[in-house]
Amino acid sequence: MTNPSLKLALIGDPHLAVPQAADDPLLEIDPGRKLHGLSQELLAGVISEINAVDNLSAVVILGDLTRDSEIFNHQRVSELLAGINAPYYLVLGNHDLGLERGGVVDKIYPGIERLDRGQFIDFYSGRGLPQGSGYYRADLPGPCSLIVLDSSMSPQDRQACGFKDAGPDDGWIEPVQLRWLDEQLEDLQAAGRRALVFMHHSCMDHSPAERPGHVLHRTLKFWQLLNAAELNQILRRHGVPAVFSGHLHAQCVNAEDGLVNVVTSATVSYPHAWRLLSIGQDSIEVESRLLRSIPSCPELQSSSREWMAQGMTDIILQKLRDIGPLARHLDALGEMVTRSQWWPRFSDGSLRGFRVDPALVPKTDFVSNLMTQQIVQILNSFGAWQDSRPDPGQLSIPLDDDKRREAFRLP
Ligand SMILES: [Fe+2]
Ligand SMILES: [Fe+2]
CATH class of the missing domain: 1.10.246 (Serum Albumin; Chain A, Domain 1)
Known part of the structure; x- marks a missing residue:
């Protein structure tokens, strides 16, 4: 593909955590999965690599910006994001509703102010959130528009969603947001524009364990949107080629009936990958870049x-x-x-x-x-x-619906 009309970078789950003392034990609670103690260096390292990309149109950060929405962590993450040399857009993740996650975080930094959804939106308004809402559309120069969805769940959402046992880490798109999405996609189609969709949770299986009946089904149910089928139906009706998500802290790709879901790993977890999307006339080329080294860990x-x-x-x-x-x-x-x-x-x-x-x-x-x-x-x-799945490190997503269905004919 020559002369891509648009280049986008994707950053997954930074989970930024600033130490509250020289020996803050909370930074090392989960060294195997989230390297909280290195999170500032990891995000700074990824941003510096992204800033070296020529002609980048925008950067999307795929949610879970902080450990659990602590105000001091938001302050630091916003300072680091301000160093991105391109417009950047934020997605809300389950850890971005720290206050609303309730009992889950009570024991972590008790008494510390945490942003809830409304406060998160206020805090990032004009610096990552363009329209005073957790879900929004951004028309980029050229034929592409970003549609960012908010799949995070407040306690009220968990009551209203109609899914039994919905937990704070589950994902859901509320009916009003689905209707908004349908209208936006209609509008973009009429204008001859291409929609790319971003959200925190995935919208299809990325392991055999997410299928009902599997012994780990309940353990992993928080990975995928509870009402994924409903969302995907709308996306397919409007020919949306792909949804880009985070949350799994893993590099995954799956496709169902012409819709592709690309999951980008977390900045804070191995393999510390970020992605570069080159969107041309006919395809989206998806590449992965691994952060190789940070000052505290040269052999990262x-x-x-x-x-x-x-x-x-x-x-x-x-x-x-x-x-x-x-x-x-x-x-x-x-x-x-x-x-x-x-x-x-x-x-x-x-x-x-x-x-x-x-x-x-x-x-x-x-x-x-x-x-x-x-x-x-x-x-x-x-x-x-x-x-039987595509290589999640590098792939090409045809923009033509029939070619895409043909390219991603998976079991
Ligand atoms: Fe995360
Ligand atoms: Fe998450």
């Missing part, structure tokens, strides 16, 4: 990959600890999960061909062996899923 990729492998293993072991027969084999199971690199490979989008090496599977008694095989099966099912 390898160190962060190890932390993530170990961090996810610790989480899994915590759950397995309660399953009696497995208790004796926890060390060996932990080693299997860590050495298989399952979670880092899911996160960096390189899970294609993944199967747990049989040599890593511990030899156990009969009952434990059945359970161990089940765990291996779950890990392997993620690999099998990725076998």
Whole structure:
């Protein structure tokens, strides 16, 4: 593709956390998944790479700007975002409604002011939010318009959504916003403009575990919009080619019936990727760039990959600890999960061909062996899923509806 008419950069989940003391323990709570203690350097590093791109039209930050919407973290993130040498646009994430997440954050920095949705909108009005709303449209120079949706859920949204057990990390697009979207897309189609859609939650499955009936279905239900089917129907009706989202802290791509969902990993988590979109006459070219180094961690990729492998293993072991027969084999199971690199490979989008090496599977008694095989099966099912998906690092999305359907004919 020559002379793209538009270049956009995407930044995922910065989760900025400023230490409140020299030994603030809250920065290290979750070293495997969110590197809170390095979050300022990570965001600054990504912004500096993005600023080196020529002729960038805009940058979209895909939500979860701070740890949990603490005012001091918003102040710092807004200072860093002000250093972007292009217009930038913000998406609201589940962690951007810190006050409204209630009990989840009560124990973290108690008594600290946190922005709720309305305060978030006021705070970023004119510096990332152009129209005094969490959802909006921005017409860029040329034929493209950005449609930014707000999928975050306040306690009122959780009551109103009609989905049982909706939690603070779930996502939903309220009816009034869906109607607004439908009108905007109608309007853009009539004007011959191209709409690109951005939101925090994903709008389709990115693992086999999100399908009803899977043993992890409830654990991962917060990844995807509760009313994704309703949203996708509207997007398809208007020929929207792709939705760009964050929230999963992983590099993922899936497509359903001509609509593509591209998920960008978190700045704050391995593999610290950001994306560059080049939008031309016929296609959107999607590239990934990895942040390789920051001052506090020169070998960022390898160190962060190890932390993530170990961090996810610790989480899994915590759950397995309660399953009696497995208790004796926890060390060996932990080693299997860590050495298989399952979670880092899911996160960096390189899970294609993944199967747990049989040599890593511990030899156990009969009952434990059945359970161990089940765990291996779950890990392997993620690999099998990725076998038939596009490369999430680099892809080309045709803008023609028929060509796009043909290019993304997936199981
Ligand atoms: Fe996040
Ligand atoms: Fe999120």
